[in-house]
Amino acid sequence: MPETDLELLIDAARRAGQIATRYTGAEARRWDKPAGAGPVTEADMAVNEDLRARLRAARPDYGWLSEECPDDAARLDRDRVFIVDPIDGTRSFIGGSRTWAHALAVADGGRVTAAVIYLPRRDKLYAAAAGCGATLNAAPIRVSGQAELVGASLLAAKPIYAPENWRGTVPQVTRVYRPSLAYRLCLVAEGRFDAMLTLRRSWEWDIAAGDLILREAGARTSDRQGRSLLFNNPDPRLDGVIAANARLHAALTASLARDPA
Numbered sequence: 001m002p003e004t005d006l007e008l009l010i011d012a013a014r015r016a017g018q019i020a021t022r023y024t025g026a027e028a029r030r031w032d033k034p035a036g037a038g039p040v041t042e043a044d045m046a047v048n049e050d051l052r053a054r055l056r057a058a059r060p061d062y063g064w065l066s067e068e069c070p071d072d073a074a075r076l077d078r079d080r081v082f083i084v085d086p087i088d089g090t091r092s093f094i095g096g097s098r099t100w101a102h103a104l105a106v107a108d109g110g111r112v113t114a115a116v117i118y119l120p121r122r123d124k125l126y127a128a129a130a131g132c133g134a135t136l137n138a139a140p141i142r143v144s145g146q147a148e149l150v151g152a153s154l155l156a157a158k159p160i161y162a163p164e165n166w167r168g169t170v171p172q173v174t175r176v177y178r179p180s181l182a183y184r185l186c187l188v189a190e191g192r193f194d195a196m197l198t199l200r201r202s203w204e205w206d207i208a209a210g211d212l213i214l215r216e217a218g219a220r221t222s223d224r225q226g227r228s229l230l231f232n233n234p235d236p237r238l239d240g241v242i243a244a245n246a247r248l249h250a251a252l253t254a255s256l257a258r259d260p261a
Contacts, residue, residue, distance in 0.1 A: 005059075005114035006129040009104045012054050016047045016102040017120030020087060026096055039090050044068055047086035047102065055082050055104075062106070065236055067205045073234075080108045081232045085205040088117075089180030098122050103182040105208035110230040115209035117182045126186045126213050134189055134216035141190040143219045143244070149173065149251040152194040152244075155184045160197055165257055185210025188243050189217040195244035195252060199224050204236040210243075220249040224256060 003011075023043040030041040048068035056064060059082070063075030066084040075081050082104070087093055089100030098121035106114040113130040126141075128134040134141050146152045153174040154160075161170050176193055178184050181202065188196045189210070208231050211221050221229055224240030242252050 003058075004129065005106045006116070006127060006132075008055065008058055009106070009114055009116040010125065010127060012051055013102045013104055013116045013118035013125065014120075015054065016051060016086065016104075017118055019043070019047050019050055020093075020100075020102070021120050024096075026094065028094070030094060039094060040068065041087075041090060041094060043093065044087045044090060048084070051082075051084055051086060051104070055084075063232065065204060065232065067203065071236065075232060076234060078232075080106060080113075083107055083112075083205050083208040083231060085182065085203075085209075088182040088206060092179040097179060099179045099183060101180050101182045103205065103209040105212065105231075107208060107231040110232055112208050112212035112231060115212040117186050117209050117213065119180075119183060124186075126189065126209075128213045128216040130212065130216070132216065134213045136186075136190050141217050143189060143214070143217050144191040144194045145245060146194040147245070147247040147251075149248065149255060152248060155187060155193050155196040156198065160199060165199060167255055167257055171255055181206045182210050185214055185241075185243060189214045189219060191217075195242075195248055197240075197242055197252065199240040199256075201237045201239060202241055204231050204233070204238065207231075207238055207241055211241075214243050218245060219243050220246045222249070222253070225258065226253045 020043045028041040063078035063081035085103040088103045093100040102118045104116045105112045115128050117126040149171045184196050221243045
C-alpha cells in the first residue's frame with residue numbers, strides 16, 4: 001500500500017533530524033543570506049537537499065517551496081505543494097540550543113492537508129493530517145480551553161505589546177516567548193500555552209505545518225486581520241498569525257488594531 005503524505009513527512013522529518021544532529025551548531029559553517037534575511041548553516045543546506053531529493057522523488061507531481069531554495073513559480077501551477085523549513089530556529093541551532101525544528105507540510109489547493117514539526121533534540125514530533133486530529137509523539141493533543149484574554153498565556157515577541165498594536169490598553173496577559181515560530185505554534189496546539197501571536201509578515205514555511213497541527217488540535221488560526229490562512233501564494237508571506245481556541249481567538253482579534261503599526 002502506498003504511504004500517505006503524513007507517513008512520508010514523518011519519515012523525512014526523522015531523517016532530517018539524523019542529518020542535522022551530526023552537526024554542532026557553534027562549529028557548523030555558516031554565513032548570512034542576502035538582504036538581511038538571516039543566517040544559514042551547512043546543516044540547513046544538507047537537510048534541505050535531503051528533503052528535496054526524498055520528497056520530490058516520492059511525489060514528483062507536487063510543487064516545492066523551501067526557505068533554502070530559490071523560489072520557482074512553477075509551484076503555482078501545481079494543485080499540491082511541499083512547504084518546507086529545513087531548520088526553523090537557525091539562530092538557536094547556531095547557539096547550541098535544543099529548540100529548533102524541522103517543519104514540513106503539504107498544501108492542497110491552498111490548505112494544508114499533512115504536517116509534521118520535529119524537534120530532534122527535544123524528542124518531540126508533532127503531526128497532523130486533515131480530519132484525523134493532531135498528535136505529539138503519537139498521543140492526541142488539544143488546545144487549552146482558556147476563554148478570556150485577561151490572564152491568558154500569550155506566546156509573542158516583546159514588540160507585540162507596543163500600545164499602537166492594540167485598540168485600547170495592552171491586555172493583562174502572561175507574556176511568554178520561545179525560539180522557533182514553528183515550535184511556538186505547536187506549544188499552543190498541545191495546550192501548554194493559550195495563544196500565539198505574531199504581527200510581522202511571516203513566511204509560509206514558518207507557518208504552514210503549524211497551521212494544520214493547530215486546527216486539528218481545535219484551534220482557530222488566521223492572519224492579523226482575522227482572515228483564514230491560505231498557502232502557496234505568489235508572494236509566500238502571510239500578514240501575521242493569530243492562533244488560539246475559537247473564543248480566545250475572537251477576543252484577540254477584537255482587541256488588536258486592524259492596521260499594521
